[in-house]
Amino acid sequence: MATLPITCGYCGRDVGAEIVADSAGDAVASRDYKPNPNAILWLRCPSCGQGSVRRSNPIGIVPGTSPGRSLKNLPADVDRARAEARSAHSVTAYTAAEIMCRKILMHLAVDKAGAQAGKQFAHYVDELERAGYITTGLKTVVDQIRKRGNIANHELPSSTEQDSLTTLKITEHLLEAIYELPGMGTPATPLAATAPKAAVGQATVT
Secondary structure: OOEEEEEOOOOOOEEEEEEEEEOOOOOOOOOOOOOOOOOOEEEEOOOOOOEEEEEEOOEEEEOOOOOOOOOOOOOHHHHHHHHHHHHHHHOOOHHHHHHHHHHHHHHHHHHHHOOOOOOOHHHHHHHHHHOOOOOHHHHHHHHHHHHHHHHHHHOOOOOOHHHHHHHHHHHHHHHHHHHHHHHHOOOOOOHHHHOOOOOOOOOOOO
């Protein structure tokens, strides 16, 4: 069976996906088969068995790979929201991905920085900065989520792939700083607990 090299959007592995069928009606089992660049291809991953589609205009694999990496120590609801944002990006729903990232940032501000619900989005960015989660130099970068979030919510033009990637990356860094890195540390042991104990009956030198 003919194959096509892809990165599977389900298992994340680089594989030679089996070409099950194409929209041009060509016999994919033929030794002489070569994918028509204008044909839609239905693919099957030999590793996980899941199916993907290679679209023709523009050419790309759906679902694509989810951007970013898995993070540790995230609360379950935050982890689900981020997974939804990454999944939306993988199927080219870039506007939806950015809106989910905006919701995550608002949640962080209320949950970790004590921000009030129902405020303007700039309020949440300010509160995260006031609480020390956003450094002064990083605020202008994080503020990109607010600007693109406003566009995504109130105007029709879709977010671009690069806009979505940038917003996802900023969100990932915030989640690393707020949840993952603090969760990796071990509590400091008091010095008194580590000092050697005097033997029973040992005289104290004064």
